[in-house]
Amino acid sequence: MPGSSIELRHISYVVAASEHGSFRRAAAALGVQESAISRRVRDLEIRLGTALFVRSHSGVTLTLAGKQFVDRGRKALSEIGLARTEVAAIGRVGDGELRIGILSSLGSSFLADLIQKFSEKYATIQMTFADGD
Amino acid sequence: MPGSSIELRHISYVVAASEHGSFRRAAAALGVQESAISRRVRDLEIRLGTALFVRSHSGVTLTLAGKQFVDRGRKALSEIGLARTEVAAIGRVGDGELRIGILSSLGSSFLADLIQKFSEKYATIQMTFADGD
């Protein structure tokens, strides 16, 4: 049994290999060993029941199934990339704008309760606790 | 240092938690322990730099960032699901239609070479080797 589920790293390997036309160059670009790409791709092909690449001594070429897989895989990777940037942007909204002159470690539960109640109603609140400056 | 990259399993946890409104019920639905969901989500939040859920004693609720993340995450999961079914469909095209009266173990290299040349030109060929019947 190969790995139990398809993960984004596996998809990255396939996409990189398709872009570079070779497991070797894909591995260099991703900073891993060539054998890692070879094994991940092979296990993925076993799980899918279909070859994704045709191997030759001059590199690798996508099969028809491989092309479809790369199309979908790229979209999935793109969605996650967008998720990261969007979430990071939201995380920065209001960053540093609210400053409360209490150290959280003092832990008067009044403030904690207040914030808790507030955050339950407005689930978008972002809290940043600074210890020093 | 939490895990080094966002993976599809982590996204599944977040989506399930958002659908069930609780880490506990999400864990039951996915067949894992509640602590696994709690840890994965926490590490993901650290990596993203933003809370995805507001925790309470009655369950969890998505933050604004969490909603965005779930939207994108669902699309990514959907793409991978489509990739699987499409690739499986392609893998089955022509299955069993080509039968060659030679056992691959006999290994006359002529046939192997022929198939290799053919598959280099038409990268969509699917090969199935049967030993017996």
Next chain:
DNA sequence: ATTTATTACGGCCAACGTAACGATC
């Protein structure tokens, strides 16, 4: 008492790096 999330501990296995191999150019 039940339901909720969190966290420390120990173990497992998926994935990796290293290294050796076979094949082609």
Next chain:
DNA sequence: GATCGTTACGTTGGCCGTAATAAAT
């Protein structure tokens, strides 16, 4: 010799389950 993919071996780090903790209903 250089480039390409594959495979065996040993290791490690990410993830999990168990179990204990804490807070609220």
